[in-house]
Amino acid sequence: MSMGAIVMMIVGIGLLWGGLTASIVNAVRKSRKTA
Amino acid sequence: MDRQQWGTRAGFILAAVGSAVGLGNIWRFPYVAYENGGGAFLIPYLFALLTAGIPILIMEFTMGHKYRGSAPLTFFRLGGKKSEWIGWWGLSVAFIISTYYAVIIAWSMRYTIFSFNQAWGEDPEAFLFSEFLKLDVAPGETGGMVWGILIPLIIVWGLALGILFKGVKKGIEMANRIFIPTLVVLFLIIVVRAVTLPGAATGLNAFFEPNFDLITDPTIWVAAYGHIFFSLSIAFAIMITYSSYLSKKSDITNNAFITGFANSGFELLAGIGVFAALGFMATQMNVPVADVADAGVGLAFAVFPQIINQFPGMNGLFGVLFFLSLTLAGLSSLISITETYVAGISEKFGTSRSKAVVFGGGLAAIISTLFATQGGLFFLDAVDYFINQFGVAALGLVEVIMVIWILRKADGLRSHANLTSDIKLGGWWKFCLVFITPIVLGYMMFGLLKQNILQEFATDTGNYEGYTTTFVLFGGVAVAGAALILGILLSLTKWNKKHASFNEEDKKVG
Numbered sequence: 102m103s104m105g106a107i108v109m110m111i112v113g114i115g116l117l118w119g120g121l122t123a124s125i126v127n128a129v130r131k132s133r134k135t136a
Numbered sequence: 137m138d139r140q141q142w143g144t145r146a147g148f149i150l151a152a153v154g155s156a157v158g159l160g161n162i163w164r165f166p167y168v169a170y171e172n173g174g175g176a177f178l179i180p181y182l183f184a185l186l187t188a189g190i191p192i193l194i195m196e197f198t199m200g201h202k203y204r205g206s207a208p209l210t211f212f213r214l215g216g217k218k219s220e221w222i223g224w225w226g227l228s229v230a231f232i233i234s235t236y237y238a239v240i241i242a243w244s245m246r247y248t249i250f251s252f253n254q255a256w257g258e259d260p261e262a263f264l265f266s267e268f269l270k271l272d273v274a275p276g277e278t279g280g281m282v283w284g285i286l287i288p289l290i291i292v293w294g295l296a297l298g299i300l301f302k303g304v305k306k307g308i309e310m311a312n313r314i315f316i317p318t319l320v321v322l323f324l325i326i327v328v329r330a331v332t333l334p335g336a337a338t339g340l341n342a343f344f345e346p347n348f349d350l351i352t353d354p355t356i357w358v359a360a361y362g363h364i365f366f367s368l369s370i371a372f373a374i375m376i377t378y379s380s381y382l383s384k385k386s387d388i389t390n391n392a393f394i395t396g397f398a399n400s401g402f403e404l405l406a407g408i409g410v411f412a413a414l415g416f417m418a419t420q421m422n423v424p425v426a427d428v429a430d431a432g433v434g435l436a437f438a439v440f441p442q443i444i445n446q447f448p449g450m451n452g453l454f455g456v457l458f459f460l461s462l463t464l465a466g467l468s469s470l471i472s473i474t475e476t477y478v479a480g481i482s483e484k485f486g487t488s489r490s491k492a493v494v495f496g497g498g499l500a501a502i503i504s505t506l507f508a509t510q511g512g513l514f515f516l517d518a519v520d521y522f523i524n525q526f527g528v529a530a531l532g533l534v535e536v537i538m539v540i541w542i543l544r545k546a547d548g549l550r551s552h553a554n555l556t557s558d559i560k561l562g563g564w565w566k567f568c569l570v571f572i573t574p575i576v577l578g579y580m581m582f583g584l585l586k587q588n589i590l591q592e593f594a595t596d597t598g599n600y601e602g603y604t605t606t607f608v609l610f611g612g613v614a615v616a617g618a619a620l621i622l623g624i625l626l627s628l629t630k631w632n633k634k635h636a637s638f639n640e641e642d643k644k645v646g
Contacts, residue, residue, distance in 0.1 A: 102344070103345055105175065105344075105346050106175055106340065106341045106344035109174070110344045112175075113178045114404065116178075116182060117397060117400045117404050118404075120393070120401075121401045124390055124397055127559070128391075128394065128558065131387070131390075
């Protein structure tokens with residue numbers, strides 16, 4: 102894989118999965134148990 | 137009787153993610169990204185997610201939560217008869233989509249069984265069109281019924297309506313609690329196996345290699361906004377309906393961020409799995425990835441069976457995992473699409489949920505048999521294109537203009553969301569909905585109208601997929617137009633007296 106492709110893969114995974122993880126952690130931290 | 141509610145916050149999020157994650161995440165996103173700049177596409181894609189996808193999702197979650205009704209009831213309570221028709225239009229679009237979406241799930245179900253012994257043989261493409269779909273009629277002709285599709289279609293509708301019968305908490309929430317974690321696990325296995333295949337790096341390189349020259353091309357920005365729009369299940373009644381089952385004190389904004397990021401995270405994962413597998417196939421055939429890259433029905437039911445044929449071992453297992461993933465992703469979305477009109481019918485006419493499931497779901501199931509005929513694929517393709525472009529995308533534009541520009545509800549909705557949400561909405565949210573979304577969607581709709589009216593497709597007829605003008609008019613345009621007319625007509629009927637009025641003060645949280 103080229104360096105550009107590797108960087109974009111890391112950036113894409115980092116931002117999307119990082120964003121998801123941060124949102125879930127935020128929700129858990131507020132510890133709302135009900136919908 | 138009290139309005140039904142989700143049992144837990146996780147239950148709601150799983151149902152919303154289940155709705156958003158559908159067939160398009162697996163078979164549409166990878167190819168759209170690949171065709172529009174590869175890794176560079178991620179920039180407009182992320183921009184579209186944060187400036188249109190998540191803001192509209194927050195708007196719809198807030199509308200459902202505040203006005204506590206199906207899409208038509210929510211729009212009725214929001215702006216009276218002046219806006220109710222938009223809710224019914226969305227519901228009609230959802231009804232039409234459900235009729236053909238169920239058929240694709242039926243194909244996936246059948247292919248899961250085919251995977252055990254690779255029943256598609258050495259030429260999966262010929263098998264798909266000749267033996268499985270029996271597609272030997274011209275576009276516009278139905279031909280005979282294909283029993284090999286009809287039987288799994290009956291099972292699909294049986295499962296979906298059975299789950300809807302059980303209600304929101306015991307049916308939809310319970311099903312998604314099983315479907316979504318299973319889907320994630322299955323797909324993780326697929327991705328891990330795909331990236332360890334010989335040639336996977338070639339496929340991933342083709343998928344992620346950035347072409348930054350395209351970043352200034354408006355086409356890729358429109359493609360990114362268009363994809364985010366279709367991918368998130370926004371603008372056709374689903375998210376409004378689902379959020380109307382939230383409890384009064386539930387979070388809105390953070391739930392929208394989780395749903396949006398989960399949907400995009402999943403489709404990026406799907407892109408990795410699909411292109412790693414395509415890289416393997418290209419390497420085996422000694423051709424460039426561009427020669428095997430495909431999207432939609434072709435990718436899932438012709439290219440993937442070919443990849444499965446070439447697998448170094450456990451071919452059947454990989455096939456079962458892939459088609460079972462498609463089935464689960466499709467089923468969770470079909471349930472959400474059908475729930476929109478079950479809720480709408482039940483509230484407008486004051487019928488029980490069971491009767492609404494039987495009437496609405498039953499009617500959709502009967503109509504869906506059209507797509508189980510020999511000419512079903514042509515009808516499906518035309519209806520899918522026109523209902524998405526002139527149903528979902530047009531609805532999104534009209535919805536934002538009505539709610540934000542005409543009814544001027546942005547500040548009210550923002551205050552409502554901020555009452556219960558972990559993340560407080562600032563001016564950015566309003567800015568995105570007032571300016572960015574209408575401008576991008578307006579530009580997109582203008583381009584689409586121009587392309588279709590002036591017949592600018594690069595085909596023999598100038599029409600979409602080279603179809604005849606008669607077929608395009610009756611098989612596509614008329615269906616998309618019928619959704620709008622049906623929506624307007626339904627909005628003219630009277631509300632059941634239980635839902636005829638709404639006092640905003642009653643619904644304030646606190």
